[in-house]
Amino acid sequence: MADTVTTTALATTATHCPYCSLQCGMRLTAGATPEVQERADFPVNRGALCGKGRSAAVLLAPGARLTTPLVRERGELRATSWPLALDRVAAGLAAVRAEHGANAVGVFGGGGLTNEKVYQLGKFARVALGTASIDYNGRFCMSSAAAASRLAFGLDRGLPFPLADIAHTGCLILVGGNPAETMPPALRYFRELRENGGTLIVVDPRRTRTAEQADLHLQPLPGTDLALALGLLHVLIADGLVDADFIAARTQGYGDARAAAMAHWPERVERITGVPAAQLRQAARYFGRAASGMVLTARGPEQQSKGTDTVGAWINLCLAAGKAGRPYSGYGCLTGQGNGQGGREHGQKADQLPGYRSIEDPAARAHVAAVWGVDPGALPRAGRSAYELLDSLGRSGPGGVHALLVMGSNPVVSAPHAAHVAERLRALGLLVVSDVVLSETAQLADVVLPSTQWAEETGTLTNLEGRVILRQQATAPPPGVRSDLWILRELAERLGAATPDARPGRFDDDPQTVFAELRRASAGGQADYTGISYDRIRAEDGVFWPCPDAEHPGTPRLFLDAFATPDGRARFAAVSHRPAAEEPDAEYPLYLTTGRVLAQYQSGAQTRRVAELVGAAPGPFVALHPRLAARLGVVEGGPLAVVSRRGRALAPARITDAIRPDTVFMPFHWAGPGRANTLTNPALDPTSKMPEFKVCAVRLELPSGELGRGSGTGDLG
Template sequence: MTTTTDTHCPYCSLQCGMRLAAADGAETLVVERPGFPVNRGALCGKGRSAAALLDPASRLGTPLVRERGELRAATWDEALSRVARGFAAIRAEYGADAVGVFGGGGLTNEKAYQLGKFARVALGTANIDYNGRFCMSSAAAGNRIAFGLDRGLPFPLEDIPRTECLILVGSNPAETMPPALRYFRELRENGGTLIVVDPRRTRTAEQADLHLQPLPGSDLALALGLLHLLIADGTVDTGFIEARTTGFGQARAAAMAHWPERVERLTGIAADRLREVAHRFGRARTGMVLTARGPEQQSKGTDTVGAWINLCLASGKAGRLYSGYGCLTGQGNGQGGREHGQKADQLPGYRSIEDPAAREHVARVWGVDPDTLPRSGRSAYELLDSLGAPGEDGVHGLLLMGSNPAVSAPRAARVTQRLRSLDLLVVSDLVLSDTAQLADVVLPSAQWAEETGTMTSIEGRVILRQQAVDVPDGVRGDLWLMRELAERLGVGRGFHDDPETVFDELRRASAGGQADYAGISYDRIRAGDGVFWPCPAEDHPGTPRLFLDAFATPDGRARFAPVTHRPAAEEPDAAYPLYLTTGRVLAQYQSGAQTRRVEALNSAAPGPFVELHPLLARRLAVAEGELLAVTSRRGRAVAPARITDAIRTDTVFMPFHWPGAGRANTLTNPALDPTSKMPEFKVCAVRVEAAGAAVVPAGAARSGQGEPV
């Protein structure tokens, strides 16, 4: 007998609808679910092959503990006892903040919520953050400054084809979320203009009416220059500015210092091209700007987002139908994952952990004294960089759930060293990831099709992943894990392993907050196609479109950002004369911990590469496929050359999905945005040279080139 279950893809933030067909003794299959509006049945290769992740051969099936330097199988009782004893000993010696928690943007809302509660109530630590800090924290900060509220898209995807002009900055949905590309094609079919900003001519850029290829790290100057031209053209919307915004004077003064010829020098984009873009966007009746990791993963990412928001506000293209600024979230629950408490500075409902009223509300739901709740802790990279530091200043034990920072963190060689230096590293994951291989205790987790839980998509749509297959023997869910550990740590009440029970508590904890889920229930989600937050009551319809009447600031007005251009934290020089930028490829996802285990995906994208322009290749005397060594001030990576005229001559590109010699994040710069604490993944200075026949082995130390890699 075959059963079918409506659920959602385990990968990106589109959360495409799919069905799983499962039969006794037969392979589970992914089939189309055409009724779900986001993807209308379409799936990318990752989604179509997602059932391969359920193969027992590709995932963990029993707890592992380290003994005499090697991981061996253990019982759950042995593994959990070792974790509880270890964390208790660290807390007794160094204090509660010496135990840290690192979460993931792929965790369900229920897991993210309970992880934040576990850190603050069961462990009593302030030091919890998650890998979503590396995803869209700059956009989140810019949204909150400008609009008073952060939701990746303040409108549904279906609005994109209805706008007249869209500027897509630093995003490549053709490879990162292919089913979304349809919306951009439909925009052009409807007569709209698509403008893509990217240093590379990507598959997405090939779809555009205009493609701008700026210097990496110059997106802020570009946005300021376009605002300058809107002002000079007379296409600012003075009525909108006066009625619905504040702070235009400072933004105008900053923009006027960025005239076209100056911006041409800063960005490498011809002044006439800048004028064409400003003319098209400024004169369109409706328009959108969508950013992604390109402009956001910079040490000035928050200011850059603010500058693009300024462009929308000045032209009256925000807070109106088919207009606005949005961010294309990356991870599957990048939105929900940061709303309910696994960020260092937040409590559920997108509340500030420093707000007395927020602390009182959440503590009441949790049944604890608000004075016992910790304050803000370290952000993601700061937390990772503190691992193993001496005394009470360091984090000596870490619970890591659903993340792989040994591959995905900036300055990854140092992060790997810090992970190795811990007294106790505990990793909960569905596979033996690169980080799990370093752990003292590894706990096998149930995955997407084996458990039920909610996710919040790129649109702010809360959807339900439903269990379709049984959890394998020896595997447990993360909610169960947290309940068991809390009990062993002496906190026997308040932690549950039933996801709907946890979600109902999340609803109460979020009630009255900015990300208000109080009116959302499993039954409501099942009855439709998800529910958009905020949804404060069960008779509330949800909010697919934000800001049409007012912005979420105290006075209802949007705030212009008073920003000006500044260079990247690290610019090319004589020793490191080129820019490096990083990103993703179609067949792999994030750190590759899952997709590298799927044969079809691994065959399509088997390993890292260095993309460079033919003129640069000629100067280096390298041919297609020859090994290149890319060196930054932090280390060295080696990968084959991929020669293409789709990239700037002064820039090289590496995808970041792989560990070992070709690990791109060995090179990247952890310089942090002062507001969002986002590391500068997207731009650093490197030198490139032929590597000869020898590939550098992962983990090898080398003198004279910075840190060991």
């Protein structure tokens, strides 16, 4: 496949969308106004693009993004030179480290960074800073699914099969996901599934655009997905639909899982979830009787304080029905961020080293230390998870983090209990943000470093299938903008970790050189990229990991022969339902759940700067059922306050019968008065450390004259 097509005057580069984990193929024609074109030859999206992808080039305009470093002087951010900005950052980091110790310097990364940046950021934290205080916003994405997959299968990859396999399964249960709005080009595979005679079951408290495509929509109370999965397994067992031969040959731990399921009969599950027992039986029979089947989870069941157990219960359903480790069958997770998969494989997560290695494993430490040319004993141990790290910012005493480097993340909008997180960021002695735009988090920074974005740099990402792809530079960045790899190299040099006598490539800023080092560091790990090269990715439209050598074909389908556990058997999870960390009561009688809308992406830092997308989704809203609206006297479009134990958000009401009467919904893309994450609960899953974004207790209030005070784009703090 040719990388660049030369037209009469302009060059067109094959590349990928900067947004979600599909990493849709596209072509970008360079010029004064770069133009996005379809790329039908890429197998994931086959030319289809959503509005976000089609408008992605808007942010390449200099007026839409940062183009010069900024430093805070007398309370204001002012333009400065790169040497002065970097000197200030390095001096500040070194001063905090000298006064408080290495772990008082923190690093917070992002699930949209390329694999090269992820790798280099993790190495920078552990080698240049010597800190254990590193994590990333992907902890808020699919950490529960990752934890449950490792427990069940010994390995975590978003989808253990290509996305296109969805069209050929007999029955698919989609739990808490809405790809019609979050990754629209993927919806074709769900439509094709039904056209091929398969059954689509959607589990969601809302009747989303995806749920409208389903053969059966189960609408449970938020936070009860675990009970629902146990009830479905109960029906499989009662109806004789379990695959006893598969269970005996390829699993262990079924007895405890069976006992838990038998305590969750359909009528009991109906009382817990609100899903009628008849629908529960119908769904279980669809799944159990199909020749093949899949369960896909997304943020709904995962962003809970029991997310790991909840996903484990859905995996149990696959294992009991014999629908795992077989063609067109298995459990998978719809990863959210663009590099949500690769972002957790190569070292920016608090407990991991490159190649999906545990930082506590002596052999892993020795291998990676050898690649880095350092003593294994000098590497820090596992650090704290994302919310725990953010909560520690600016605190006095042991464990407090006093300086933070944020790269490619906007926690002021995306973190739970967001007003508290903004307060902790303000308490820092030094906050440094590297980003494309002046996000709400960057607005609080002491130093802001303008970085290159998707079309201005080359680097690899790993999509939700485990396909490693190459986003290629298509246009030059504006003068004054530098890559994150360059920034890390410059800071490492100033901190004495990349001295002239250091071996070549130690903190290189050439992405292909960094990727070559990443391949060596990943060798022998679960996410082994050794056999993947830029040239091979170009030739093959991406390569699936693990790929341990250049002759290996890659692994599009995992577990067909054995699971990645020591004995090759999958593990059932012994789990039982328990309530959410916070249930409604007399003071806060309603459930709040949060999510995304079609025209916006994640914290909105980029999409809220695209006029076309703002026109389609101009601001936050509160969705509530007509019966609830009538009872409270709420009118369509009128101001409505949502109040939790953590704060208050204000947005227009949107009245719809697509939601349960006991539940309200808010999208989380906006800052300001309508910031949904002002309300959300930071209660953490004990295994994954995932916060409970998807369910908390709230009440509604009718304010008077407050909505006009804010535009929904500023910081509430």
